[in-house]
Amino acid sequence: MSDVVEEGFDEGQAWLTIDGERWAAERIIHHLGAMLADPRRARMEAVLKRRLGSVALAVEDLHHSHNGAACVRTAEAFGVQDVLTIEGENAFPLFDSEADAGGVRKITKQTQRWVSFHRQRSSAELRAFADARGMQLWGAAPQGAATLADVPADVPVVLIFGNELEGLRRETQAACDGVFRIEMAGFVESFNVSVSVGICLHTQMTRRRAIIDAPGDLPYQRQRALLARWIFEDVRAARPILRRLRTEGVTPE
Structure with a gap:
């Protein structure tokens, strides 16, 4: 990179x-x-040929390098090309000179080489990115009014995930077209951020490919x-x- x-x-x-x-x-x-x-x-x-540009991943102010690395590896595996990093307070782990570079590489398996990063400093910049590309913003939060099934697959979307401690910031949620939750059946209220990313990307990428009837776009x-x-x-x-x-x-x- x-x-x-x-x-x-x-x-x-x-x-x-x-x-x-x-x-x-x-x-x-x-x-x-x-x-x-x-x-x-x-x-x-x-x-x-299997890359989608119409589904992008965004992560906000992640704290831990292993989570950032796992999110990138998951996104690349499912065919996401664009990874957006909102770095209002924390540098994204892959760009942080103090992060454990060896540990990050072990987790990513060098998949960061194959995706396109877009670094932003605020939810306003994220909103501008989406608007310029005709994409909707959908944020993941335990209290979301919508569910993952409600996220539209017939339009390009950016799926946004907050950090490990605070989740998605209120101002970022306010910038979204919708806020969704992953429905739970147990006592816990949320997943680890990289697990949430995996669940949501797999679901959204599968639905999007079915709608466009093509492996990539x-x-x-x-x-x-x-x-x-x-x-x-x-x-x-x-x-x-x-x-x-x-x-x-x-x-x-």
Whole structure:
């Protein structure tokens, strides 16, 4: 996961911005993709076809690194591409320099490499993110008026989960289109946050795929941008290779 490699796309093209320089995604795929074993690249392409951009995960001010890592691993496993982190008070564990990096990697199994993170500082920024993409916000809370079954699957949604101690903040709940609960049959009132994420994502992703009648819904150009990033981050010495290509006359775009 790199702060200086960003993917971008529009209807007609896809690109990577690497250390401030923009490269066409197809250039990266052509030159660096040739260095991957065929099964490795084929696996990347197959996974991209099962990615959903219409269901996103958001987590707010998590305290414990193992919970953040488990949420990311769960999201990636179910095919979520976008993970939003609201960091009003606490840095998300994967971005916290004081977190147990080795322990985090052990839990995530490096799945953070395959998702797209969107960092926000407030529920207002989260609301703006959703509005810009035509998505509804649905927050998880034990006192929610709706149930998980009430969360719409016929529109794109962001599912939001609060931290381990306080749950979802009131201002974040107020920014949501709806607040839902996971119905319980026992004495406890709530699950661990990573368990809640797993239950809700599995349910919502299954329902969404049934409605769109497809395993994934990422636009083609976004798939190409992501494939380029995945290849770039998978190839050792990718940066020196690109610098050599520039000296040989290969243009970035």
